[in-house]
Amino acid sequence: MNDSARTQPGIFYGLVAITRRDLLLAWKRPGDVLNPLFFFAMVCTLFPLAVGPSAEQLTFSGPGVLWVAALLATLLSLNSMFMGDHEDGSLDQVLVSSQPLPLLALGKTLAHWITSGLPLVLISPLLAMTYHMPADVVGVLMLTLLLGTICLSLLGSIGAALTVGLHRGTALLSLLILPLAMPVLLLGANTVSLAADNEMYSTGMWALGAYAVAALSLAPYATAAALRISNE
Amino acid sequence: MWNFFKQLASPPHFYRLAATIIPWLAVPGLLLIAYGAYAGLFLAPEDYQQGDAYRIIYVHVPAAYLSMMAYMFMALGGAIGLVWRMKLAHAVGAAAAPLGAAFTFLALVTGSIWGRPMWGTWWEWGDPRLTSELILLFLYFGYMALRSAIDDTAKADKASAVLALVGVVNVVVVHFSVEWWSSLHQGQTLFKKGGPGMDAEMLYPLIAMIVGFTLVFGALLARRIRTEVLHRERRTRWVREMILSPAGGR
Numbered sequence: 001m002n003d004s005a006r007t008q009p010g011i012f013y014g015l016v017a018i019t020r021r022d023l024l025l026a027w028k029r030p031g032d033v034l035n036p037l038f039f040f041a042m043v044c045t046l047f048p049l050a051v052g053p054s055a056e057q058l059t060f061s062g063p064g065v066l067w068v069a070a071l072l073a074t075l076l077s078l079n080s081m082f083m084g085d086h087e088d089g090s091l092d093q094v095l096v097s098s099q100p101l102p103l104l105a106l107g108k109t110l111a112h113w114i115t116s117g118l119p120l121v122l123i124s125p126l127l128a129m130t131y132h133m134p135a136d137v138v139g140v141l142m143l144t145l146l147l148g149t150i151c152l153s154l155l156g157s158i159g160a161a162l163t164v165g166l167h168r169g170t171a172l173l174s175l176l177i178l179p180l181a182m183p184v185l186l187l188g189a190n191t192v193s194l195a196a197d198n199e200m201y202s203t204g205m206w207a208l209g210a211y212a213v214a215a216l217s218l219a220p221y222a223t224a225a226a227l228r229i230s231n232e
Numbered sequence: 233m234w235n236f237f238k239q240l241a242s243p244p245h246f247y248r249l250a251a252t253i254i255p256w257l258a259v260p261g262l263l264l265i266a267y268g269a270y271a272g273l274f275l276a277p278e279d280y281q282q283g284d285a286y287r288i289i290y291v292h293v294p295a296a297y298l299s300m301m302a303y304m305f306m307a308l309g310g311a312i313g314l315v316w317r318m319k320l321a322h323a324v325g326a327a328a329a330p331l332g333a334a335f336t337f338l339a340l341v342t343g344s345i346w347g348r349p350m351w352g353t354w355w356e357w358g359d360p361r362l363t364s365e366l367i368l369l370f371l372y373f374g375y376m377a378l379r380s381a382i383d384d385t386a387k388a389d390k391a392s393a394v395l396a397l398v399g400v401v402n403v404v405v406v407h408f409s410v411e412w413w414s415s416l417h418q419g420q421t422l423f424k425k426g427g428p429g430m431d432a433e434m435l436y437p438l439i440a441m442i443v444g445f446t447l448v449f450g451a452l453l454a455r456r457i458r459t460e461v462l463h464r465e466r467r468t469r470w471v472r473e474m475i476l477s478p479a480g481g482r
Contacts (some may be wrong), residue, residue, distance in 0.1 A: 158398055162391050167380050175377050176395060179370035180402050183409040190413055202411065211405065222398055225314075229390040 008090070015100030015107040022111030025084075032080060033115045036073040040120055043069035045125045055132050062131030063141065063192035070120050070145055071152065071185050075174055077116040078156040081108060082227070084166040091164070095231055102220035105227060109157040117149030135198070140195040140205075147208040148188040154212075154219035155180050161226035165230075182212060240319050243461045245468040249424060250454040257454065261447030268441035285349040290340035294445035295335045296361070299368060302332025305337035305401040305453070306375065310393025320457075322389035323464060325396060326379065331449065333372035338367055340468045355356070360407075360414040367406050371399045384462060 026033050046066045051057055051157045085091035085108075094104050124145055128138045159177040190206030239245050272290035279286040309324035343362050344354050357364060375392055384387035465471050 100379060127393060140270050155398075158394070162378060163381070168381055172377055172381050175370075175375040179367050179374055180398065182367050182370075183402065183405045188411050190416060194416070207409065207412070214401075218401070222394055226394050227389065229394065232387060 011100055011103060014097060015110075017102045018104050018107035019111045022108060022201055023114060026111070026115040032077070033119065037123060038079040039076055040069050041123070041127060042075035043072060044130070048130075055084055057129045059133070060198070062128065062133050063137075064189045066124060066128060066131065066141065067145075067185055067189035067192070070124070070149065071181055074116060074149060074156060075166045075177060075181075076162050077112070077183050078177065079163075079170050081112050081157060081160040083160075083169075086164045086231075088128060089134050091227070091231060095227065101227065102226040105157060105161070105223040106216075106220040108222065109153050112157065113150060117146075117153050120149055123188045126151040136164065137192065137196045140201065141192045143198075143202070144188040144191050147205075147212045150182050150212045151184045151208070152181055154215040154223075155184070157223045158219055158226055161223045163231060164227070164230045169210075175190070184208070185196060188210070210220060243320060243322050243465050243468075244321055244474075247458055248462050250458045254454050255452050257447045258451035259449060261444045264440045264444030265448065268437045268444055272434075272437035272441065272463045276437055277431065279434075282350065285346065286434075288342050288443045292339060292346060294437060294442045295342060295443060296339040296365065297447050298363065298445055299336035299339050301331055301449070302328045302335060302453075303368065303371070303396075303400070303403070306332060307396045307398070310389075310396040313389060314378075314393050319389075319464070320461070322393065323457050323460040325393060325451070327453055327460045329372055329376050329379070331452055331456065333369060333376065335449070336365060336369045337370060340369065352380075358414050360410045363414070364406050364410045367410075369405065371403070375399070386430075 044065060045174055047061065048058060051061070082091060085094065087123065095101065120143055124142055125138045128141055133141065156173075159173050159180075162176065163173045166172060187204045187208050191201045191208065194201035194204065238257070240249070262282060268290060276287070292475055294396070298383045305328040306325045309321045309328065312318055313321035313325065340362065343359075347356050347362070348354055351359075375395055378395055379388050382391055385431055
């Protein structure tokens with residue numbers, strides 16, 4: 001190997017590499033991606049079965065139900081974010097890498113969002129239609145879910161990093177993340193409800209956007225710190 | 233000054249210092265609470281709108297205020313512990329969490345009891361303060377659950393400190409989002425608490441209760457930190473020497 005000819009890779013090299021690797025892994029094991037989606041669809045089916053098929057009631061509760069279901073589905077997929085890497089030892093390699101850890105953590109989160117958040121956004125119109133949601137409100141729902149799942153993936157990455165390698169990980173992770181995720185749910189679901197009532201909904205949308213930007217800039221650092229602590 | 237902090241951070245020194253401080257916090261605190269409770273329940277006049285029901289503020293307001301104060305202790309302790317690697321600071325966080333959860337619970341229960349005559353219901357989702365307080369309680373539960381799930385103390389300290397700090401950022405978001413949410417769902421404004429227009433005979437017992445609760449909280453916190461320190465340092469020489477000495481653990 002000719003060392004002098006090699007240049008130092010840029011800081012985004014690791015982010016892109018780790019995202020590609022995780023996406024490839026997900027592609028080879030589609031079950032991990034599909035299970036939360038089925039879960040999402042099934043939770044959305046539970047509510048009409050429980051509260052009855054009246055169109056009026058479904059229109060009223062649709063935004064909330066879809067949002068709660070999306071939150072729970074995201075939660076379901078969070079546990080595996082660092083689990084596999086921790087078990088096969090590749091997480092240790094990530095930690096000793098010369099690439100900045102927050103960016104690597106962001107890469108993992110990005111891959112998680114593409115494989116869990118984005119599919120939820122894409123199938124949400126289908127489920128929204130069964131709740132008799134008008135087309136323009138479906139657009140608002142998709143936009144809030146798009147921003148919201150970004151927030152949830154980022155928040156979740158902190159929780160997943162804190163609980164990686166713990167025995168009681170799954171239940172604990174939900175306990176840690178749900179209180180943090182409550183504002184996201186509140187903003188998202190109520191924005192859709194406002195849109196459904198033909199009221200001004202931009203406040204919630206801006207707030208969600210602000211939350212997403214803040215989480216995008218802060219959460220990777222917290223995740224990186226948590227990963228270091230969990231793997232001492 | 234620096235020397236003072238360095239000494240404070242040393243567990244044996246803090247252990248002894250706390251023993252001296254505790255009575256100085258607990259006794260005035262309990263006296264203030266006794267005065268505040270008597271004056272608040274018997275001497276203060278009835279409220280022209282709420283009658284006697286308002287008197288629960290003498291417990292509710294201090295509890296609600298301490299529920300947030302304890303979280304600040306937890307987060308500050310975590311931050312100091314993470315940045316300056318001060319072990320005692322982590323012990324503060326560990327000691328403050330159950331106290332904070334207890335005060336949050338107390339604030340929720342008294343708020344709910346107060347809500348019964350005021351709103352005609354035990355629980356009112358439309359009130360932003362009750363909802364934020366409930367989320368705060370869940371944050372405390374998460375913090376304590378994480379702590380108890382990790383066996384290694386040093387690891388548990390750091391992990392829960394990160395969680396407490398993330399929570400602090402989130403508390404602000406919770407506050408504003410819940411305010412916005414309840415403004416959407418409630419037509420009428422709920423009654424306002426006290427405020428500067430409050431009568432002096434009502435206000436002084438309240439101030440006494442707030443200060444008294446805070447002092448007692450300080451005493452309880454110091455006591456819990458002592459226990460925490462003793463538990464963490466149980467294998468060190470100074471603990472062994474202290475236990476075996478004739479004075480035996482004073």
